């Protein structure tokens with residue numbers, strides 16, 4: 239019987255905690271995503287979700303571009319083999335140095351989020367004698383059903399232009415037409431979204447503006463719909479992800495008219511989340527009169543999502559004969575906690591685990607390929623985590 243990638247025997251001797259990625263799974267997911275989108279789709283992997291060099295190289299081999307948000311990401315993308323033409327630069331706080339570096343490299347597009355940023359880009363492009371290719375990120379003011387910390391398309395968020403600011407943006411663009419080329423509009427309404435209605439509304443609203451701008455002397459060619467497609471963290475069912483991907487592709491096909499030459503996508507989570515696991519070792523099983531704890535060697539330093547967003551990640555015992563179940567089939571409820579000196583250092587609340595769980599057992603924390611390692615820290619001066627790659631699991 240085939241083991242899941244995170245239980246591969248090759249991993250059993252490696253010191254914990256560590257991240258492991260399943261490259262074959264990732265490649266399959268990318269193929270599925272690509273085939274669900276129209277032929278004029280350009281997929282730019284949001285490398286803030288995972289910036290592992292081998293993963294980036296693999297995604298480049300799959301024909302993807304990259305969406306970046308810092309000079310560091312630009313350097314890493316370059317190292318992974320992405321050409322400037324395959325890069326889009328997003329983010330509300332681009333520094334002058336970052337903009338200059340992007341202009342110097344001639345990257346495909348700067349996604350601009352405010353009037354002062356647009357002015358700064360114009361100045362820096364003039365100094366560098368470069369033509370900056372820009373897209374305006376719109377804030378469509380849509381409430382999305384996701385955690386408030388990862389909602390970005392609502393008017394109270396710091397992201398993107400309000401529609402009322404467009405006349406001012408147009409003025410800047412026209413004044414600096416010798417250094418600014420408006421290629422398109424861009425959106426990103428939030429992350430971990432599984433209801434397509436919000437995407438649909440945002441695209442409709444923004445596409446109207448796209449058309450208006452084309453009647454005001456601009457020649458927009460592209461429409462960037464951002465990322466944000468989520469997964470069901472409670473479920474192991476990859477077929478459900480694929481159903482959502484297919485429905486998302488259909489929605490795009492209906493909502494983005496064919497006069498748009500090129501549709502850009504910036505997915506992160508939907509591509510990589512499922513194909514990463516965090517492997518950790520049980521240090522102590524602590525039973526108190528009030529609660530039972532499994533104390534492991536990975537904490538909020540290794541995976542911040544549960545502490546920061548109360549995110550749920552499935553946690554399974556792996557390895558050995560006792561893998562998922564105890565020998566007598568009995569279970570007990572535990573909080574799975576890390577070693578960090580904070581009460582928020584909980585990886586999973588009220589988890590049903592085999593009752594014979596013991597020190598030395600290994601647990602896999604699942605669906606952490608996106609926003610896992612990249613958000614880890616050395617808090618409490620813990621060692622940086624290691625990352626391992628499996629090319630494919632053939633057991």
Ligand code: LLP
Pocket residue numbers: 284286287305328329388426428429430464465466467504505506507508543547608609
């Ligand atoms: N494009 C832009 C401009 C973004 O800001 C993001 C994510 C993406 C694309 C990719 O979104 P995705 O397809 O991965 O949802 N740390 C949080 C997620 C923060 C997302 C930030 N922006 C988490 O762990 O859930």
